[in-house]
Amino acid sequence: NAGVTQTPKFQVLKTGQSMTLQCAQDMNHEYMSWYRQDPGMGLRLIHYSVGAGITDQGEVPNGYNVSRSTTEDFPLRLLSAAPSQTSVYFCASSPGDRVRTGELFFGEGSRLTVL
Amino acid sequence: EDQVTQSPEALRLQEGESSSLNCSYTVSGLRGLFWYRQDPGKGPEFLFTLYSAGEEKEKERLKATLTKKESFLHITAPKPEDSATYLCAVRLMNRGSNYKLTFGKGTLLTVNP
Numbered sequence: 003n004a005g006v007t008q009t010p011k012f013q014v015l016k017t018g019q020s021m022t023l024q025c026a027q028d029m030n031h032e033y034m035s036w037y038r039q040d041p042g043m044g045l046r047l048i049h050y051s052v053g054a055g056i057t058d059q060g061e062v063p064n065g066y067n068v069s070r071s072t073t074e075d076f077p078l079r080l081l082s083a084a085p086s087q088t089s090v091y092f093c094a095s096s097p098g099d100r101v102r103t104g105e106l107f108f109g110e111g112s113r114l115t116v117l
Numbered sequence: 118e119d120q121v122t123q124s125p126e127a128l129r130l131q132e133g134e135s136s137s138l139n140c141s142y143t144v145s146g147l148r149g150l151f152w153y154r155q156d157p158g159k160g161p162e163f164l165f166t167l168y169s170a171g172e173e174k175e176k177e178r179l180k181a182t183l184t185k186k187e188s189f190l191h192i193t194a195p196k197p198e199d200s201a202t203y204l205c206a207v208r209l210m211n212r213g214s215n216y217k218l219t220f221g222k223g224t225l226l227t228v229n230p
Contacts, residue, residue, distance in 0.1 A: 006160075033216065044121065044220030045161070045204070052216070060217060092160050101216060104151030104206065108160025 004028045008093050008109035015083045015116045023078040023112050025093030031107070032098035034076040038062065038089040039111075045092065051076055052098065083116045090114075120144070123205050123221035130228050133194050138224045140205030141187040150188050151218065152181050153204040161204055195228045202226070 009024045027034065035050035037060075047060030051070040065087060067079040076095075080087060090113050094106040120143045130136055140150070149168055153161035165174040167183040174181045178199060180191045190203055202225045206218040 035216070042222060044222050045206075045218075046220070047217055050216050058216075094160070102149065102208070103166045104149055104208065104218065105163045105166070106161070108162070110158070110160050 006093055006095055006107050006109035008091075008112045010112060011110070012113050013115070015080075015114065017084060017116060019083050020079070020081050021083065022080075023091055023093075023114070025076045025078070025109060026074050027076075027093075027095040027107070028074065029095065029097075029107065030073060031095035032073070033096040033101040034070065035060070035094050035106070036066070036068065036076070036078045037092045037094060039092060040089050048078065048091075052101075080114075083114075085116045088114060088116045121205060121207055121219050121221040123203075123224050125224060126222070127225040128227070130192075130195055130226070132196055132228055132230050135191070135193045135195070137192070138190040138203055138226070139187060140190070140221055142207050143186075144207060144209055144219075146209050147207055149208040150183055151206045151208070152188070152190055153206065155202045155204055155223070157202075164203075192226070195226075197228045197230050200226055200228045 006027045032053050036048040037045040039045050046062045049068040051057045090111045092111050093109040096106050122141050124139045152164040155161040165181040170185045172183050178193050182189045202223040204223045205221040
């Protein structure tokens with residue numbers, strides 16, 4: 003069972019570079035989301051999607067773009083990376099009828115360093 | 118400002134030494150409180166959902182309880198494999214979306230053999 007797969011696991015960027023963090027799930031979950039986790043802070047929601055073609059902003063959306071063209075994939079794009087975006091990024095998904103229960107399935111994370 | 122505070126930040130126990138982790142929240146309109154476990158280098162793993170004061174949930178050596186202002190995660194006779202960071206999160210009634218969770222910073226639990 004693959005579950006939620008994130009790529010790459012590690013990435014180093016220079017300030018101003020762009021990149022896309024990939025997230026794919028094989029559980030047919032309607033809800034997908036991106037969080038960032040920084041030392042000394044709780045997980046913070048960046049963007050989320052409740053289905054293909056539907057996305058919305060979370061708590062810290064600035065500097066990030068998302069799209070949801072398929073149920074399976076939810077990529078996170080950094081258009082011009084900044085050192086403040088150095089973090090560990092987690093993708094999470096959930097069945098539509100269970101997202102309100104907090105039952106999220108997380109990927110293993112992507113560690114991004116911006117120099 | 119809505120806040121979720123977990124204490125202690127870190128806790129060391131001997132195998133078999135029971136204890137509790139705390140998650141307190143200064144929010145109104147709680148629509149659910151959730152516990153997760155996170156192993157080093159991994160994503161969080163969902164444990165429990167609590168909705169109302171007095172509610173309890175159990176899983177193996179873990180029991181989560183909820184009052185009007187806080188939740189406790191009780192760990193009975195812990196084993197080294199219970200070592201992890203435990204995260205608490207809340208979902209609020211008036212945050213513009215049913216899908217936004219507010220997380221605490223977590224408690225790092227270490228259980229020594």
